[in-house]
Amino acid sequence: MKEKEIIALSNVVLDYPRKTKGVGLLREILTGRVKRKSRAERWFRALDGINLSINKGEVVGIIGANGSGKSTLLRVMAGIYAPDEGEIKINGRPTLLAGVGTGFQQDLTGRENIRLQSSIYGRSKSETHELEEDVIEFSGIREFIDDPIRTYSAGMKARLGFAIISSLNPEILLLDEVMSVGDYEFRKKSRARIEELVKGDATVVIVSHSKSILNNLCSKVYAIDNGSVMTHGDIDEAFEFYESDKA
Amino acid sequence: MGGENDVLEFKAELPFLTAPLRMAKNALNHRQLLKHFVARDLKIRYHNSIIGYGWSVLEPLALTVTFYILFSILSEDQDPFRPLTILLGILSWSLFAKILATGTTSLQRNSSLIQRVYFPRELFIFSKTGFQIVQLMLSLLVIIPLLIHYQLQPTSSLLLLPCAIGLISMFGMGLAFFTSILQTKARDIEHIVAISLRISFYLSPVFYPLEMITGGRVPEQYIGYYLIINPMATFITMVRSAFTDAPLNIPQENILITVVLTMAIFWIGSIFFMRRERKAVKFL
Numbered sequence: 001m002k003e004k005e006i007i008a009l010s011n012v013v014l015d016y017p018r019k020t021k022g023v024g025l026l027r028e029i030l031t032g033r034v035k036r037k038s039r040a041e042r043w044f045r046a047l048d049g050i051n052l053s054i055n056k057g058e059v060v061g062i063i064g065a066n067g068s069g070k071s072t073l074l075r076v077m078a079g080i081y082a083p084d085e086g087e088i089k090i091n092g093r094p095t096l097l098a099g100v101g102t103g104f105q106q107d108l109t110g111r112e113n114i115r116l117q118s119s120i121y122g123r124s125k126s127e128t129h130e131l132e133e134d135v136i137e138f139s140g141i142r143e144f145i146d147d148p149i150r151t152y153s154a155g156m157k158a159r160l161g162f163a164i165i166s167s168l169n170p171e172i173l174l175l176d177e178v179m180s181v182g183d184y185e186f187r188k189k190s191r192a193r194i195e196e197l198v199k200g201d202a203t204v205v206i207v208s209h210s211k212s213i214l215n216n217l218c219s220k221v222y223a224i225d226n227g228s229v230m231t232h233g234d235i236d237e238a239f240e241f242y243e244s245d246k247a
Numbered sequence: 248m249g250g251e252n253d254v255l256e257f258k259a260e261l262p263f264l265t266a267p268l269r270m271a272k273n274a275l276n277h278r279q280l281l282k283h284f285v286a287r288d289l290k291i292r293y294h295n296s297i298i299g300y301g302w303s304v305l306e307p308l309a310l311t312v313t314f315y316i317l318f319s320i321l322s323e324d325q326d327p328f329r330p331l332t333i334l335l336g337i338l339s340w341s342l343f344a345k346i347l348a349t350g351t352t353s354l355q356r357n358s359s360l361i362q363r364v365y366f367p368r369e370l371f372i373f374s375k376t377g378f379q380i381v382q383l384m385l386s387l388l389v390i391i392p393l394l395i396h397y398q399l400q401p402t403s404s405l406l407l408l409p410c411a412i413g414l415i416s417m418f419g420m421g422l423a424f425f426t427s428i429l430q431t432k433a434r435d436i437e438h439i440v441a442i443s444l445r446i447s448f449y450l451s452p453v454f455y456p457l458e459m460i461t462g463g464r465v466p467e468q469y470i471g472y473y474l475i476i477n478p479m480a481t482f483i484t485m486v487r488s489a490f491t492d493a494p495l496n497i498p499q500e501n502i503l504i505t506v507v508l509t510m511a512i513f514w515i516g517s518i519f520f521m522r523r524e525r526k527a528v529k530f531l
Contacts (some may be wrong), residue, residue, distance in 0.1 A: 081525065082526075095364075106288060107294045
């Protein structure tokens with residue numbers, strides 16, 4: 001691994017299972033006509049030989065059509081899926097910001113959920129203690145923080161979720177199209193928070209469809225299609241590919 | 248925060264012969280998270296319920312009373328500690344059954360969490376086990392009146408209790424390592440587990456003492472096999488002896504085989520789990 005390199009993917013291949021199960025399979029077994037499916041029929045290739053190298057402090061955008069493998073790539077970087085072939089090295093602790101406002105324990109209070117989520121993201125007791133106040137302040141729901149989450153509105157949950165993850169101060173931040181949570185006021189606030197994170201010393205990978213967001217924040221943008229990286233990091237080149245591909 | 252030197256590497260294949268050691272290390276590194284998971288389960292369990300803690304002892308107590316009445320009618324042999332025997336059997340069994348049942352579904356139930364953040368997935372099974380052990384400790388408080396009633400003093404046999412709890416947990420987790428992975432691919436597994444648990448509940452000395460099986464009704468040559476294929480028979484008897492100070496009445500080589508077998512199941516299970524979990528979570 002090179003000195004400044006913080007994320008390195010070499011020839012990363014990831015297969016994803018196709019879902020063919022249930023009654024169909026039972027019928028096949030009962031009628032004795034179990035079809036042996038080939039590997040290609042049971043799996044599809046979500047990532048097909050990805051090579052990427054991201055340096056410390058860089059802000060990298062990834063653009064691509066739906067189903068091109070963007071989110072899967074982010075999950076591989078977060079360590080959620082292990083590559084089937086190839087290798088990935090990450091020098092630090094990645095935090096994936098996706099699906100904000102989900103995964104709360106409905107019967108626990110907002111405060112208890114902050115502590116639980118913080119420890120899920122690997123923060124120690126003292127780190128959790130420090131971030132608790134910041135989260136409550138930023139989310140703007142101090143009044144309800146000791147009420148159970150099930151009494152919260154969807155917007156409140158989203159705000160709390162965003163506040164928690166953005167307070168984690170990750171060294172490596174992986175963002176999956178989350179710029180729009182809550183009302184107008186909160187959106188402005190969260191956009192500013194993300195810009196703050198991006199401009200700090202964190203390394204950031206952003207997956208988005210929005211040209212303006214990527215243009216504003218990123219120093220490099222890659223276009224991906226069918227599980228492969230198609231461009232070389234140049235922003236205009238990536239947008240050009242993305243738009244030609246869509247047409 | 249991660250130091251300069253902690254490089255995470257995710258390779259396609261990993262050697263995992265040292266799986267139990269790695270799991271132990273992971274659990275130690277994430278003990279804070281484990282504590283939070285157990286505390287969460289406890290809080291959720293007792294939230295919004297009026298009797299709260301009472302529920303965790305009411306079920307075993309009700310079952311004990313039922314089986315006690317049933318046995319007083321049906322069985323002629325005299326077990327001096329019958330209510331205690333039944334209650335300890337039910338508590339030990341439910342430790343095992345709940346570790347296995349909740350462990351089996353633990354990956355599937357936590358799919359949204361698994362898809363958002365990575366931490367070693369065996370922690371889900373560990374935390375369920377931790378929760379069940381805490382529950383057992385709380386439930387064990389209800390036997391204190393029985394111990395006083397029978398004038399049973401704590402003896403050195405009490406050391407059998409932590410051993411038995413450890414072995415039951417290992418056995419349950421060892422099996423859950425397999426079933427939890429399989430459950431991600433085929434949701435039938437949890438039903439198979441539930442049925443198997445129900446059947447083995449009756450085949451294990453849960454609401455009757457082991458002596459009913461070893462005491463002559465079952466041909467001698469089968470008893471050895473029975474004890475080997477059913478480790479819970481030995482473990483439940485250990486829990487009972489811990490309090491009543493009665494001899495185990497199990498041949499020593501059989502105890503040894505059971506312990507070794509349990510450790511082997513845990514060991515092989517942990518290898519299976521660590522090798523498969525990365526692929527299995529794709530099915531969630």
